[in-house]
Amino acid sequence: xxxxxxxxxxxxxxxxxxxxxxxxxxxxxxxxxxxxxxxxxxxxxxxxxxxxxxxxxxxxxxxxxxxxxxxxxxxxxxxxxxxxxxxxxxxxxxxxxxxxxxxxxxxxxxxxxxxxxxxxxxxxxxxxxxxxxxxxxxxxxxxxxxxxxxxxxxxxxxxxxxxxxxxxxxxxxxxxxxxxxxxxxxxxxxxxxxxxxxxxxxxxxxx
Amino acid sequence: xxxxxxxxxxxxxxxxxxxxxxxxxxxxxxxxxxxxxxxxxxxxxxxxxxxxxxxxxxxxxxxxxxxxxxxxxxxxxxxxxxxxxxxxxxxxxxxxxxxxxxxxxxxxxxxxxxxxxxxxxxxxxxxxxxxxxxxxxxxxxxxxxxxxxxxxxxxxxxxxxxxxxxxxxxxxxxxxxxxxxxxxxxxxxxxxxxxxxxxxxxxxxxxxxxxxxxxxxxxxxxxxxxxxxxxxxxxxxxxxxxxxxxxxxxxxxxxxxxxxxxxxxxxxxxxxxxxxxxxxxxxxxxxxxxxxxxxxxxxxxxxxxxxxxxxxxxxxxxxxxxxxxxxxxxxxxxxxxxxxxxxxxxxxxxxxxxxxxxxxxxxxxxxxxxxxxxxxxxxxxxxxxxxxxxxxxxxxxxxxxxxxxxxxxxxxxxxxxxxxxxxxxxxxxxxxxxxxxxxxxxxxxxxxxxxxxxxxxxxxxxxxxxx
Numbered sequence: 001x002x003x004x005x006x007x008x009x010x011x012x013x014x015x016x017x018x019x020x021x022x023x024x025x026x027x028x029x030x031x032x033x034x035x036x037x038x039x040x041x042x043x044x045x046x047x048x049x050x051x052x053x054x055x056x057x058x059x060x061x062x063x064x065x066x067x068x069x070x071x072x073x074x075x076x077x078x079x080x081x082x083x084x085x086x087x088x089x090x091x092x093x094x095x096x097x098x099x100x101x102x103x104x105x106x107x108x109x110x111x112x113x114x115x116x117x118x119x120x121x122x123x124x125x126x127x128x129x130x131x132x133x134x135x136x137x138x139x140x141x142x143x144x145x146x147x148x149x150x151x152x153x154x155x156x157x158x159x160x161x162x163x164x165x166x167x168x169x170x171x172x173x174x175x176x177x178x179x180x181x182x183x184x185x186x187x188x189x190x191x192x193x194x195x196x197x198x199x200x201x202x203x204x205x206x207x
Numbered sequence: 208x209x210x211x212x213x214x215x216x217x218x219x220x221x222x223x224x225x226x227x228x229x230x231x232x233x234x235x236x237x238x239x240x241x242x243x244x245x246x247x248x249x250x251x252x253x254x255x256x257x258x259x260x261x262x263x264x265x266x267x268x269x270x271x272x273x274x275x276x277x278x279x280x281x282x283x284x285x286x287x288x289x290x291x292x293x294x295x296x297x298x299x300x301x302x303x304x305x306x307x308x309x310x311x312x313x314x315x316x317x318x319x320x321x322x323x324x325x326x327x328x329x330x331x332x333x334x335x336x337x338x339x340x341x342x343x344x345x346x347x348x349x350x351x352x353x354x355x356x357x358x359x360x361x362x363x364x365x366x367x368x369x370x371x372x373x374x375x376x377x378x379x380x381x382x383x384x385x386x387x388x389x390x391x392x393x394x395x396x397x398x399x400x401x402x403x404x405x406x407x408x409x410x411x412x413x414x415x416x417x418x419x420x421x422x423x424x425x426x427x428x429x430x431x432x433x434x435x436x437x438x439x440x441x442x443x444x445x446x447x448x449x450x451x452x453x454x455x456x457x458x459x460x461x462x463x464x465x466x467x468x469x470x471x472x473x474x475x476x477x478x479x480x481x482x483x484x485x486x487x488x489x490x491x492x493x494x495x496x497x498x499x500x501x502x503x504x505x506x507x508x509x510x511x512x513x514x515x516x517x518x519x520x521x522x523x524x525x526x527x528x529x530x531x532x533x534x535x536x537x538x539x540x541x542x543x544x545x546x547x548x549x550x551x552x553x554x555x556x557x558x559x560x561x562x563x564x565x566x567x568x569x570x571x572x573x574x575x576x577x578x579x580x581x582x583x584x585x586x587x588x589x590x591x592x593x594x595x596x597x598x599x600x601x602x603x604x605x606x607x608x609x610x611x612x613x614x615x616x617x618x619x620x621x622x623x624x625x626x627x628x629x630x631x632x633x634x635x636x637x638x639x640x641x642x643x644x645x646x647x648x649x650x651x652x653x654x655x656x657x658x659x660x661x662x663x664x665x666x667x668x669x670x671x672x673x674x
Binding site for chain 1: 236243272290335339367522
């Protein structure tokens, strides 16, 4: 996983509540067995017209937001399906940071697993950042993860909260599995304990 | 020890270790796999040279991609076929118990788990699918995860989690005749909103919930995710134990009695703390449905479509108007009487035998209205067989419904069962997002009885008028 330290980039505003993962990537594009290559389907129904051509009114089809690496929305971003294809599609499109007043739990989790930083900020602040993002190609936002601040184009710093463990994992670009496997002794002893306490616990075996 | 909730107890039973920052390594008892969210996880294992830690605590089935027509023919769509074949190769390579497409036990993963006794009370259950919350009806902690987490569980049989907050939704009283679990859950989501449960695990309690059969409880827990909750659960009781007894993979004989004794200790203690509590009166709940493209846009069937002009918040007003435009509805119109093109009875929300019986009761002796396509998609091969033994298939076929094979079908538009642009569907599924059932499709979420009523009248109809 790519490390996340600081990011200075164009931000695109999608001022909507409840942008669900079906909207981020519809189910018909989930037939891949790869993690990559989904960027072309991101926001399919908003980005393309029924004949397949680009919708010129959609923010990510306009300059400079075509190259946006930060996305700002309203509440409950990523609700619905647990599909990790949603952050995969965003990442493949080039998005490394999503900012919203609130997130759906599974999507929030899935972002971290893919080196995307989700930042929760109050709705008024999201409004300010959205307004910053419309100021053209000079309106870059800077995300400084080590210092936990979003830096607005005028230099104002907006602090944000992040779980220390997740921050560490993002900064180092670490994947969880290797970390958890360092606790092998504890997992083994837990399994041993349960086998003693709940010996009736069945296993699944098919003939 | 301080009084604990059902969620607290299951959590405590599964914590392997709590790390200094408060994240816990949580042990997972059951890992359910399907073809869409597992291939990248298997590939990850393979690339890292890792094994699947406990294949005997894992189960796989194909459901999302599968056609619900004749299964003896090859799957036409190459990408779907590839995903299914990939799963079949992976389960073989990693030794995962698997219910193949042509087995009678195949079905929607959230129907198969409880039906086989694989999902049991007190367990932690995960699957790369948000509707894993369904299994919470067993009195288990069950939640959806992403594919990276699927790989993590495969490799470690654990997951990294912080404890959720506790929320309780009480539904007390007696449901009126003709009101089902689906109506209860739609009413709850309408009341608390699609983010009402975010960060929480919801325990559904109260006499109306206790009075539901297991299928009804599964319908309720299934849609917990539509209320934003991490999971939903119902305390296990005699209804649960009677359901579990004699299921193929449930404990047997003396082991079953020991298990029940343990399961009885799981119920929430008197005085346990809930961070959030909501209560509804069962008598206030009418047959309900959604009018918009978010599951919280709920109306009783006797209601009228709301007017955006009454909404003070500008962005909400714009969103409401967009929903009305997308759905082809007018503010202030009566929702009953709106013509439908398609009726879909199925999905992990409502495809169990009890759901099919409720639909058959309305369909019996009637005909599907002209110009309406009505589909019945049982949740598993076993549900289908049971329905055929009871003669339900004949009731549906005589009425002009399609009687199909088990799978996710038209719930999510990733197999051949899809809406075409502009089609209006009365659907027993769980999501009405734009394009969910096919690009441009319009979805009204409702109960099996209400869906059957729409099929035979050709429009959204109060099912109570037909039984």
